[in-house]
Amino acid sequence: MDNSVSKEVQILYKNLLDAWNNRNARVMADLFTEDGESIGFDGSQSIGREEIFSHLKPIFDDHPTARFVSKVKDVRFLSSHIAVLRAIAGMLPHQQTTINPKVNTHHTLVVVKKDGNWRIQLFQNTPAQFHGRPELVEQMTEELSQLLK
Structure with a gap:
């Protein structure tokens, strides 16, 4: 596949994280297909733009959410x-400058192109706890920390 198309998909992902980092539930939800699905870090599942929006809005309204680095x-x-x-x-906790390794995650997106636009069909946010292998947590945290420099 053309490298510019790969960039379009990566920009969609960047827009998703920017919406999270800017605490904008509407923009984040609108990046999904009408029947798109989001599976959160805690396993919560939201299906459809409006349910995704309804799930995210109180989180952003009521909590100082950490920022993603990816x-x-x-x-x-x-x-x-x-x-x-x-x-x-x-994630960089609110008003902190170092990544919290306890909430490292793997992100998986399935994206589809409809009417000329890429949209998210599925976003899954899976904890990367690597049970019993703390060296893998450290390795991931270091790799992400390099992006902050």
């Missing part, structure tokens, strides 16, 4: 209109 690891095209993006992400 690194795209792979973009794989299943067809010219369907792609899977995998990334790793860490």
